[in-house]
Amino acid sequence: MKTTFTIVYVLSSIWAIGAIIYHGRRPSRSISWALTIIALPILGAVLYYLFGVNRRKFKFFNPKEFEKRKKYGLPTTSSQKKHTTNFEDDIRKKRLSRLINTSSNTKATTGNKITALQDGGETFNTLFKAMEKAQKFIHVQYYILERGTLLDKMLELFKRKIEEGVEVRIIYDSLGSYKLRGRPRKKFEDIGVKIYPIMPIRLKNLLFSLNFRNHRKIVIIDNEIAFTGGVNVSDKYITRQNGLGKWKDIHLMLHGPIVNDLHMVFLKDYFFASNKEDFHISNYLSEQQRAGDVDAQVVAGGPDSKHPTIMQQYIGMMNQAQKSIYIANPYFVPGEAFLESMKIVAMEGVEISLLVPKKSDSQAAKFAMFSHFEELLEVGIKIYLREDFSHSKIMVVDDDLVSIGSGNFDIRSFELNYETNILIYDKKITSEMISEFKKLCDRADLVTLERYRNRTIWLRFLEGLFKFFKPVI
Numbered sequence: 001m002k003t004t005f006t007i008v009y010v011l012s013s014i015w016a017i018g019a020i021i022y023h024g025r026r027p028s029r030s031i032s033w034a035l036t037i038i039a040l041p042i043l044g045a046v047l048y049y050l051f052g053v054n055r056r057k058f059k060f061f062n063p064k065e066f067e068k069r070k071k072y073g074l075p076t077t078s079s080q081k082k083h084t085t086n087f088e089d090d091i092r093k094k095r096l097s098r099l100i101n102t103s104s105n106t107k108a109t110t111g112n113k114i115t116a117l118q119d120g121g122e123t124f125n126t127l128f129k130a131m132e133k134a135q136k137f138i139h140v141q142y143y144i145l146e147r148g149t150l151l152d153k154m155l156e157l158f159k160r161k162i163e164e165g166v167e168v169r170i171i172y173d174s175l176g177s178y179k180l181r182g183r184p185r186k187k188f189e190d191i192g193v194k195i196y197p198i199m200p201i202r203l204k205n206l207l208f209s210l211n212f213r214n215h216r217k218i219v220i221i222d223n224e225i226a227f228t229g230g231v232n233v234s235d236k237y238i239t240r241q242n243g244l245g246k247w248k249d250i251h252l253m254l255h256g257p258i259v260n261d262l263h264m265v266f267l268k269d270y271f272f273a274s275n276k277e278d279f280h281i282s283n284y285l286s287e288q289q290r291a292g293d294v295d296a297q298v299v300a301g302g303p304d305s306k307h308p309t310i311m312q313q314y315i316g317m318m319n320q321a322q323k324s325i326y327i328a329n330p331y332f333v334p335g336e337a338f339l340e341s342m343k344i345v346a347m348e349g350v351e352i353s354l355l356v357p358k359k360s361d362s363q364a365a366k367f368a369m370f371s372h373f374e375e376l377l378e379v380g381i382k383i384y385l386r387e388d389f390s391h392s393k394i395m396v397v398d399d400d401l402v403s404i405g406s407g408n409f410d411i412r413s414f415e416l417n418y419e420t421n422i423l424i425y426d427k428k429i430t431s432e433m434i435s436e437f438k439k440l441c442d443r444a445d446l447v448t449l450e451r452y453r454n455r456t457i458w459l460r461f462l463e464g465l466f467k468f469f470k471p472v473i
Contacts, residue, residue, distance in 0.1 A: 083257035083288065085110040085295055092320045093425050096401070097297055099316045100423060103307040106298045112256035113292030114424060116404070116432060117229070120237025123251040124150060130221050130253075131157055137167040137284065139220040139266050143176040143213070143406070144232035147184055151233055155187055162192040170195040171266075171273040173214045176232075196273040198418075212303045215406050215417040217251075220263045223286045226254040228262060228420055229404055230393050244359055244389040252404055252422055256291035261298040265420055295425040299405065302418035310407040311414035313421060315341050317397045321350045326396040326437045328355040330389065331365045332372075333410040339372060346379045355440060358385040364466050365410070371463035377449040384444035393421070394433065402430045 084107040087093035097108040117123040131138055138161065145151060158168045170188060172180060174197035188195045198214040219227040229251030231237055236247045254262065267281055301309025311334075318325060318341055325345065332354060334342075346352045354376065360366035373383055395403045405421030407413045424430070 083109045083111045083290070087295075087425070092322075093295075093401075096316050096320055096423075097425075100297050100299055100309075100313060103305070103309045103312050104299050104301055106261050106300060108295055108297040108423075108425065109257040109261065110295045111288075111290035111292065112254065112258045112294040112296050114255075114258075114294045114296060114422070114426070114429060115253040116429065117231075117251040117253060118436070119248055119250075120231055120246070123227075123229075123231045123249070124238065126253060127219060127227055128153065128157060130225050130227075131161065131219075134161055134166050134221050136222045137169070137220075139218075139263070139270070139284075140168070140170045141172070141214075141216055141218040141266050141269060142170075142233050143173045143215045143217060144234055145170075145172045145177040145180050146232070146234040146236075147179055148235035150235055150238065151184075154233065155191070158188070158193055159191045168193045169270060171198050171214075171270055172196075173198050174200045175213055176215070194274070196270075198269060198273045211416055213412075213417050214269065214302075215413065216265070216269070216300075216420045217406055218262060218266050218420060220259065220266055223259060223263055223284060224255070226259045226262045228252055228254070228406070228422060230391050230406055244361060247389055247391050249391040250394060250404055254296075254422070256294075257288040258296050258298060258422070260285055260288055262420070262422075265298065265300045269418070293426075294429065297423045297425075299403070299407075299421040299423050300419070301407075303416055308414050310419050310421065311335070311338060313403065313407075313423065314338065314395060314409065317395055317401055317403060317423075318342060318345050320401065321345055321397045323398050324351040324353075324396075326353050326355070326394070326434060327409065328390060328392050328394040328437060328440075329409045330357055330360065330391050330393075331362070331369065331408045331410045332356055333365055333368045335411055335414065338409065338414075339375070342381070343375065343379045346376075346381050351382075352380075353382045353384065353437070353441060355384045355386060355390075355437065355444060357389045358387055358445065359389055361389065367459075367462045367466035370459075371467035373447060373452055374449070377447065377452060382441075383447040384441045385447060386440055386444040390440075394437070396430060396433050396437065398430075399434070400427045400430050401425060402433050404433075 085097075087097055087108065093108075101107050115126075117126055138158070162168055170193055172195070177197070178201075180197075185195060199212060217228055217230065217232060229249065231249045231251045234247075235241075236244075237249060238246065240246045263285060267284065299309060299313045301307075301313075314334075315338060342352065356369060360369075377383060393403075393405055393408055402424045403421050404424070405419065407417075407419040407421050413419050
């Protein structure tokens with residue numbers, strides 16, 4: 001038995017380390033995986049096979065579903081062409097929007113109306129009121145659909161709307177919403193909702209479905225109004241939970257040409273999840289009219305994207321900064337490229353403030369996040385710890401750029417998850433976000449370099465340990 005274990009350990013380690021050497025893109029990440037493989041006999045190789053293999057390079061590993069996604073060329077309506085903007089008079093915005101267009105294949109649009117919803121209560125009150133007014137269809141996509149008051153209310157609302165003749169479609173992440181399996185899902189099916197999991201976890205596609213999650217949160221109503229951001233369907237956003245209290249988050253309500261762009265992200269994922277190739281797109285997209293004065297751009301990326309779209313968006317925004325950068329995120333565990341870019345911009349004199357929760361729903365992510373604080377504090381970046389738990393993913397640059405969406409500042413959002421952000425080129429909305437950010441910082445705990453260096457040996461050990469596992473957190 002011992003001999004068999006040794007043989008399996010040696011062979012699996014040789015295969016995994018060989019794959020790392022041959023296909024590894026980043027030395028620091030490759031070293032982390034190699035040490036994991038050596039430190040965890042057999043399990044380390046399995047973890048690498050599940051979570052570490054660069055499937056963008058392994059073309060023969062691409063699941064058929066990825067190829068299926070790529071073949072759906074969703075149409076561009078005349079209203080989208082009419083309302084696109086190239087920012088000819090603003091080189092910063094022009095460069096950034098061009099980057100997103102190249103990476104995400106979405107253009108910046110003008111004539112939008114965007115409303116920021118500051119917490120779960122406001123988000124769901126606004127969302128349910130909009131759903132009640134639906135006349136044609138309601139399209140819903142969430143990472144987490146969790147049993148509770150909100151999901152029950154959604155079920156009852158959908159039942160009424162379907163009886164009125166409104167079509168309802170739901171797609172959800174099979175891991176994030178794993179408790180929806182069985183009877184909870186059947187309740188939606190029984191009332192006529194077309195509901196599908198995205199990448200269901202099955203043995204035959206375990207390597208692809210387990211690691212690649214769909215983290216998007218999108219609702220489209222009659223193609224006239226859209227919602228997206230960081231809020232999932234979970235009671236933790238409206239009632240206090242043990243340990244972390246009531247979660248805080250920011251969501252967006254959208255009107256105007258950008259609705260079509262966001263809707264096409266949903267439609268592509270719906271094809272992928274439902275396998276309904278007879279679904280007629282033209283029945284659900286429509287010409288959009290000008291709804292406001294906001295310029296904005298959908299940023300959508302995932303593991304089947306040619307480029308790491310979310311990471312490129314955040315670095316692109318950071319590189320355009322002239323005065324200030326404000327970041328709020330619960331899982332700030334980015335890779336070396338982002339951290340180095342952040343330090344360079346800070347050393348150039350740009351004011352950078354990072355707002356993160358003092359407590360976390362993931363201790364591993366918390367310790368990995370805290371492990372970077374010293375190098376950030378050393379270059380003058382301000383770090384604030386807020387007492388409540390915020391799930392928001394926000395980046396504000398200068399006085400005219402803000403990103404709000406589902407993309408965290410971590411390797412998972414950069415490389416492995418399907419994510420959607422809204423990049424807003426607007427001074428008024430940016431000013432609102434900066435004002436709220438500064439209010440939160442005033443109530444938060446400012447971390448000093450001296451204090452951070454005086455943390456206990458045990459904390460240093462935990463931070464160093466979980467920093468080692470960044471690729472799999």
